[in-house]
Amino acid sequence: MNALPAQPSLESLLRMPPYQAYSYSYPHKTxxxxxxxxxxxxxxxxxxxxxxxxxxxxxxxxxxxxxxxxxxxxxxxxxxxxxxxxxxxxxxxxxxxxxxxxxxxxxxxxxxxxxxxxxxxxxxxxxxxxxxxxxxxxxxxxxxxxxxxxxxxxxxxxxxxxxxxxxxxxxxxxxxxxxxxxxxxxxxxxxxxxxxxxxxxxxxxxxxxxxxxxxxxxxxxxxxxxxxxxxxxxxxxxxxxxxxxxxxxxxxxxxxxxxxxxxxxxxxxxxxxxxxxxxxxxxxxxxxxxxxxxxxxAAHAPANDAGPAYCCQDDGMIGIGCGARSYTRALHYSSEYGVSRRSVAAILDHHLSLTAEDFARVDHGFALDGDEQRRRYAIQSLLVWPGLDLAAWRARFGTEALDDLPQLAALEPLGLASRTDALLALTASGMARADTLGPWLISPDVAARMAAYAPR
CATH class of the missing domain: 3.80.30.20 (tm_1862 like domain)
Known part of the structure; x- marks a missing residue:
């Protein structure tokens, strides 16, 4: 089996334009x-x-x-x-x-x-x-x-x-x-x-x-x-x-x-x-x-904690409809992904033929092992303020974030993050580089899958 390609260093990524990829969800459906x-x-x-x-x-x-x-x-x-x-x-x-x-x-x-x-x-x-x-x-x-x-x-x-x-x-x-x-x-x-x-x-x-x-x-x-x-x-x-x-x-x-x-x-x-x-x-x-x-x-926006408690790092999502993503802690799934009109139309046509029995099964997605779950948690937490809660990580995984992902230690010396006992948070400079840091945190396996994805 061929070895997975090594991920580029943060220093090398910082020499590139800041807009590498938007990490709004991990792993991406590709x-x-x-x-x-x-x-x-x-x-x-x-x-x-x-x-x-x-x-x-x-x-x-x-x-x-x-x-x-x-x-x-x-x-x-x-x-x-x-x-x-x-x-x-x-x-x-x-x-x-x-x-x-x-x-x-x-x-x-x-x-x-x-x-x-x-x-x-x-x-x-x-x-x-x-x-x-x-x-x-x-x-x-x-x-x-x-x-x-x-x-x-x-x-x-x-x-x-x-x-x-x-x-x-x-x-x-x-x-x-x-x-x-x-x-x-x-x-x-x-x-x-x-x-x-x-x-x-x-x-x-x-x-x-x-x-x-x-x-x-x-x-x-x-x-x-x-x-x-x-x-x-x-x-x-x-x-x-x-x-x-x-x-x-x-x-x-x-x-x-x-x-x-x-x-x-x-x-x-x-x-x-x-x-x-x-x-x-x-x-x-x-x-x-x-x-x-x-x-x-805005300052006049409703309180962000209104309604029942929900945490995207810990709680699951049920996606209904063609193209919707669902996720548990260990499995993300959806229908196939397409962009061109022809591929979207074909996937949608297939969706319209499905039965209730078909909807009761999952056959397309990505299984997250412990490392992938940790990477997802880091990306979902670090790229928003207030940042990565180190105690919450410890409660979730029973380990230390910087032990699990040693690469996070590179952020502080470069002025991209600051760390206290409770929090690892991006600085303003780090937040400006969010579209570099997200791709930097993905696993070699996910990077290889995304690179191998054939657009439809």
Whole structure:
């Protein structure tokens, strides 16, 4: 058996541009493979703590596919496919809840895709499915993703009445020219209309997403978008660096004729780091607290600990729908992953043919041994503030974090983290390098799987 490739040193990574990869979940679904054999869903969850679970429903439909998007979603599906999908969602939800046995959901999220792509009747059908399974969105923090062109007053009133308390909307930029560069047809007046419809329903939390690194964007124009967003006093703001990934719209344009038309220039000409610092400073000056490299929370946002206790490092997730990820401590699973329209359509078509018996089995995912569980815990903790709780690590694993992952000791001498007896926390410089540190912490096995993944 060939040895796995050695991971690059932190020093060598720090000589590269800071934007290597976004480690929003570990391991990434490109590391998933067919399991050695199907496993019964009931058995997968039998030994797990099911007292505080995250329930996630995936709606893989959009009005259009943005040029940067590599999520599992299909633009402009047929009306028949949407209706069949909602039926499958109901079936899968029933099967999953039956397999869990005694359990409690502590968080609920509707993501995609674009959940608000559904019309009012379809959204009502979705919430009815939840209520029939005794899932009450009003009893826990419940969020939903929307896009400006799919928002209207009736939908937002329905969602608020159903218990949704957090709306997240991707705007990306308030500049129409910059949005067009992202292959996104929205206009600023459409965004402002959507925000007004959301605010009219008094959702406790409105999150707005912005992107930096767009071709033609400047620090000044990025700050102008931030200022436009601040005018609406969102409870949360996310600042995302642009990544141009294979099989996305921008990725295909970049590779056409071999000319990097949308490729971001390498340092020192890449302005993303400068935009990040300027955006961060503007939000801190406006009274926002930085939670991660991307997330900023306003002083007037609801308390983050509202609702039943949930910890993403310790508690499990049940993902319902094609493309949804589920995880226990030792197994992450989902349907296959695709980006191109052809692959997403094929995977979705297969999903629509599944039976209740099929949903009761798991056959595609990634099994996490002790080392992988520790790496996941470190990535999920360290890349957000307040940081990696060393006592919580000790309670979870019965070991010391720096003994288990000696590479963490390299952070302090480089000024990327500070350590006390209780906490290992990134410094501001370390947080600016989050998209370097995440890839640095992945295992050689996961890195090899991701490198070997063949995009569909």
């Amino acid at each position: 590391a998933y493979r067919a399991l050695p054999g199907p496993r019964a869903l009931r058995d997968v969850w039998a030994a797990e703590d099911r007292s505080a679970l995250f329930l996630y429903l995936h709606i893989p439909f959009c009005s259009y596919r943005c040029g940067f998007c590599n999520l599992f979603t299909l633009a402009r599906p047929s009306a028949e496919a949407v209706e069949r999908y909602l039926g499958q969602l109901d079936t899968q939800l029933a099967v999953a809840i039956d397999a869990l046995g005694e359990h409690r959901f502590a968080r609920l999220a509707l993501g995609g895709g674009t959940p608000s792509y559904l019309d009012t009747a379809q959204l009502s059908r979705l919430f009815d499915s939840l209520r029939r399974r005794d899932v009450d969105a009003r009893a826990m923090p419940s969020g939903m993703e929307v896009s400006p062109e799919t928002v209207d007053g009736d939908k937002m009133a329905l969602c608020r009445d159903a218990g949704i308390d957090r709306i997240s909307m991707g705007i990306q930029s308030f500049s129409d020219a910059e949005v067009r560069t992202l292959v996104r047809p929205q206009q600023r007046d459409e965004v402002e209309r959507a925000i007004a419809a959301i605010r009219a329903q008094r959702f406790p939390t409105l999150n707005l997403d912005l992107i930096y690194g767009i071709q033609g964007q400047t620090v000044a124009s990025f700050l102008a978008s931030i200022d436009s967003a601040l005018a609406f006093a969102p409870e949360e703001l996310y600042l995302y660096p642009l990544y141009v990934r294979p099989l996305t719209g921008l990725g295909r344009i970049e590779s056409r004729d071999g000319r990097p038309r949308f490729a971001l220039q390498p340092e020192p000409l890449d302005a993303r780091a400068e935009m990040y610092r300027a955006g961060r400073d503007r939000l801190l000056a406006a009274g926002y607290t930085q939670v991660s490299m991307r997330m900023f929370r």
